[in-house]
Amino acid sequence: MATKTIMLVCSAGMSTSMLVTKMQKAADAQGIDTDIFAVSASDADNSLASKDVNVLLLGPQVRFMKGQFEAKLADKGIPLEVIDMKDYGMMNGENVLAQAMKLIGE
Amino acid sequence: MHALTAWLEKFLLPIAGKIGNQKHLVALRDAFIGTMPVTMAGSMAVLLNAIIRDLPTQFIDGYDANTIPVFKEIIGINGYVWNGTLAIAGLMFAFSLGYNIARAYGVNDLAGGLVSVGALIQGIAFSAPATVNLEPGQLGEKATELLTNAGSVISQTEVLDTATGNMKLVEQVTNNAWGWLKLDHLNGNAFFTAMILGFVAVIIFAKLMNRNITIKMPEQVPPAVSKAFAAIIPALVALYAVGMFNYFFTRFTDVLFIDWVQKTIADPLLELSQGFGAVMIITVFIQLFWFFGIHGMNVLAPALEGIWGVAQIKNVNLFNEGGVEMVKEHGYLWVRGSFDAFSMFGGSGGTIVLIIAILIFSKRADYKTIGKLSLGPGIFNINEPVMFGLPIVLNPIMFVPFLLAPIVTTAIGYFATINGWVDPVSQQVVWVTPPLLLSFLATGADWRAPVVSLICMIVAFIIYAPFVIAANKMEEQ
Numbered sequence: 001m002a003t004k005t006i007m008l009v010c011s012a013g014m015s016t017s018m019l020v021t022k023m024q025k026a027a028d029a030q031g032i033d034t035d036i037f038a039v040s041a042s043d044a045d046n047s048l049a050s051k052d053v054n055v056l057l058l059g060p061q062v063r064f065m066k067g068q069f070e071a072k073l074a075d076k077g078i079p080l081e082v083i084d085m086k087d088y089g090m091m092n093g094e095n096v097l098a099q100a101m102k103l104i105g106e
Numbered sequence: 107m108h109a110l111t112a113w114l115e116k117f118l119l120p121i122a123g124k125i126g127n128q129k130h131l132v133a134l135r136d137a138f139i140g141t142m143p144v145t146m147a148g149s150m151a152v153l154l155n156a157i158i159r160d161l162p163t164q165f166i167d168g169y170d171a172n173t174i175p176v177f178k179e180i181i182g183i184n185g186y187v188w189n190g191t192l193a194i195a196g197l198m199f200a201f202s203l204g205y206n207i208a209r210a211y212g213v214n215d216l217a218g219g220l221v222s223v224g225a226l227i228q229g230i231a232f233s234a235p236a237t238v239n240l241e242p243g244q245l246g247e248k249a250t251e252l253l254t255n256a257g258s259v260i261s262q263t264e265v266l267d268t269a270t271g272n273m274k275l276v277e278q279v280t281n282n283a284w285g286w287l288k289l290d291h292l293n294g295n296a297f298f299t300a301m302i303l304g305f306v307a308v309i310i311f312a313k314l315m316n317r318n319i320t321i322k323m324p325e326q327v328p329p330a331v332s333k334a335f336a337a338i339i340p341a342l343v344a345l346y347a348v349g350m351f352n353y354f355f356t357r358f359t360d361v362l363f364i365d366w367v368q369k370t371i372a373d374p375l376l377e378l379s380q381g382f383g384a385v386m387i388i389t390v391f392i393q394l395f396w397f398f399g400i401h402g403m404n405v406l407a408p409a410l411e412g413i414w415g416v417a418q419i420k421n422v423n424l425f426n427e428g429g430v431e432m433v434k435e436h437g438y439l440w441v442r443g444s445f446d447a448f449s450m451f452g453g454s455g456g457t458i459v460l461i462i463a464i465l466i467f468s469k470r471a472d473y474k475t476i477g478k479l480s481l482g483p484g485i486f487n488i489n490e491p492v493m494f495g496l497p498i499v500l501n502p503i504m505f506v507p508f509l510l511a512p513i514v515t516t517a518i519g520y521f522a523t524i525n526g527w528v529d530p531v532s533q534q535v536v537w538v539t540p541p542l543l544l545s546f547l548a549t550g551a552d553w554r555a556p557v558v559s560l561i562c563m564i565v566a567f568i569i570y571a572p573f574v575i576a577a578n579k580m581e582e583q
Contacts, residue, residue, distance in 0.1 A: 011404045014538065015490035018483060041404075042136040045209065060494060061401040064119070064126035085399060089495025091479060 005052055006036045006100045008083075009069070010059030013040035019083075022093025023100075032101070041065060045072070053078055055103045057096065060085045079103040111500065115398055122400045129210040130305065131408045137203035138411035144198055145419065148191030149534035151184035152426045156533065156550040160429050188426055193289055195419050196296020200226040203304040211312035217337035218308045224345050225307035226300045229352040229363050230291035233284045239265060239276040253279060291364055294419040298372040299364040301412070306351075307344040314340035372416075376438060379413045382520060385440055388414075389449070389516045393509045396454045399499035403454060414442040418534060425532040430550055433532045439523050443531040443548045446487070447555065448519025448562050449512040451541035453489025456511050458541060459567040460504075461492055463574045470578055486538045503577050511569045515562035528554045 006023070008016040016038035027034045039047050041062055047053070056078055058066060063082045073080050081103055087095040125131050159171040159181055171177040191198070201219040208218020242262065245253075250260060258281040264273045314320070320339055323332035355363045378384055388406060395402030403410065418441035424432045452458025461484050464477035473496065480492035498504045522528045529552040535544055541563070545555040 010490070011401045014486075014488050015483065018488075018491075040139075042139045059490065060399050060499075061396075061490060062126070062404060064122035064400055064405065067123065067127040068129075068132060085494045085497065085499060089476070089491050089493065089497055091491060091495075 004034045004054045004104055006034055007047060007053045007056045008038040009041055009044050009056065009062065011041060011062055013038045016059050019091055019093060019096060022091050023097045026093040026097045048072065055100050056080045057100060058082045060088050114394060118394055118398055122395060122405045125405050133206040133210045134412065135407040136206045137199060138407065138415060140202035140206060141198050144191045145195055145534060146536065148188050149422055151187040152422050153533045153547060155181055155184050161551040192419065192423055194292045195294055196300055197223065197292045199297055200300035200304055203300060204308045207305065207308040208312055211316060213312045213315040214333060214337045217341055218311060221307050221311045221341050221344050222304040225303040225348040226296060228349055231288040231362060232286065233282045234286040236281045238279045240279065242275055242277045245277055257281065293423055294416055295368055297416045299367045302367065303348055307348050310347055311340045311344040314343055375413060376417050379417060380438060380440055385516060385520055386513065389512050392454055393512055396493065397499065397505060397508060399494065410442060418442040418531065421530065421532045422534055425550055430529050430532060433530055437530060437532065439530045440520060441531050443535060444519060444523065446537055447531055447545035447548045448559055449515040450487065451559065451563055452484040453487045455508045456515055456566040457489040457492050458484045459563050460570045463567055463571045467571060467574050468578050485540050503573055507570045507573045511566040514569065515566050518562050518565065519558060522558045528552060528558045
C-alpha cells in the first residue's frame, strides 16, 4: 500500500502537531503506512504545492477557514473535513486517523 | 443561557466565516504573520540588549556594558541585526503584503510583492533636509562659496527668536542632500501607508493580470521568462496609478501622503487603541469567538496585528533608541504583547489557572484526565486540549469565568501599566513563552511584570475555582 499523506492545519500548527504524534502512533500500531504532518494556516499553500496530500483536516478552532480551503482544494480533488471537537480536545489520535482514512476511502 | 448562546452563535459565526474567507483580510493577516521571522530576529536583538545592557544598570551602579568585552561585541552585532529588521519593518511588511495579496488573487506573487514595495517607496522622502541659522555676516565669503558649491541654499530669513519672542533676521543655510531614504518612513511608521498603497497597487496589478492584459510571449519562450514579461504591463499600470496619486496629492496638499496618513489616520487610530474601552471590546470578542470554538486571536488578527501590533513595533524601536524611559515617554502603553503578558497565560482565557484549579479541586474523572493532558501544552500557552476536551466550548458552566477572567486580568494589567506600576511591553516575545517569563521578557526585564501577572493569575484562579467546584457537584448529583 502506498503512503498516505495526511495534512493537518490549525492557526499556528502547534496544537495539531501534538495530534500528529498521537495519530502517527495509532497508525504504526495498526500497520498503516502514513505521512502525517501539521502546518499553520499561512504555510498551508507551500505544503499543498510541494507535497502530494491525500487528505486535509482542519482544527476546529479554524473551521471558519473551511470555505477558503475548499476553494483551494476544489480542482485538486483533495477531501477536506474539520476534525471532531471532542477528539481534538482529547488528542484522540486513533479516531482522527480513522476520520482521515475514511475520507481517503480506505 | 441557551437562548443567549444560540443568539451569539448566530451572530458571531458568520462574522468569523466572513473574516476567514475575505481574501483581503486573510492576506493582511498572513502579511503580518509573514514578517515574523525577521521581526522576531530584530526583537531578539533588542531583548538581548535589554538584558545585558539595560537590566544590570538597575542593580549595579556605574555599570556600562559598552566597556565590557564580549558584551560590547554582542551589542554591536545586535545593532546590525536591528538595522536589517525592525528599522525597516514597514518595508518588509510592504513586500509581505503585496506577496500575499497577489497570492490571494492567484497571480505572480513575487511581482506582487515588488509592486507593493515600489508603491511604498515612490512616495517617501528622498532627501535629507538640514537647516542651520546663523547671525548675518557670521559666515565668511569662502565658507559661503564652498557651501553653495556643495548644493546648499543660503538665504536671509526672518525667524522667531524663542528667547525674546521677537522676529529676527538670520542667515539661513539649507542643505537638501538628495539620495537618502528616510528611515522613519520605512519602519513602523510605514505600516498604514503600506496597507493603503499596497492594497491599491497590487489589486490593480492582480486584476489586470487576471483579465490577461499582459504581454504574451510565443510558446518557445521559457516559462520563467514569459512569466516575468506577463507582469510588465500590470505592474507598470499599478505603479503609474500610485505615482500619479502621489504627485497630485503632494502638489495639492504640499505634504507627502505618508506623512498625511501618519497624522490623520495612524496616530489617531493608535491613540484610540489605548483607551480602556477599545482594549475591553477586543478582549470580549476574543473570548466570545473562542467560546464558540473559533480561534479568536486568529479571526481578529487584522485588528490586533494591524493596530496593537503596529504600536508594539513602535515600542520595540523606541526601546532600542532610548530604553524604557523613551517608551514610557513616547510609546504606547498597551500593545499586542500586553494581552499575552497579563491575561492570556496558558492561552486565551488564562486557562492555565483553570487547569490548576481542576487538578486541585475536581474529583471528576473526565476533568482530571483532561487537566493532566492539558497541563503540558498549557505551560506553553497552547490550550486547544482543554478548550475542546473539557470542553470550554459551548459549556454553559464555563461561559461566565471564561469571559470574566480575561476581562478582570486585562483590566488589572491595563491599570497597572497606565499607572506606571509596571513598564509597558516593549519587546516582542514568542507567544509560546511560558507565563511569568513572558511578561518579564516582554517588558524588557521589569521584575514587577511577573508580579503583576502572578496577581492576575491568582485573581483568575479565584474566578475559575467556584465553577470548577460547581461542575464537580453537578457530576455527583
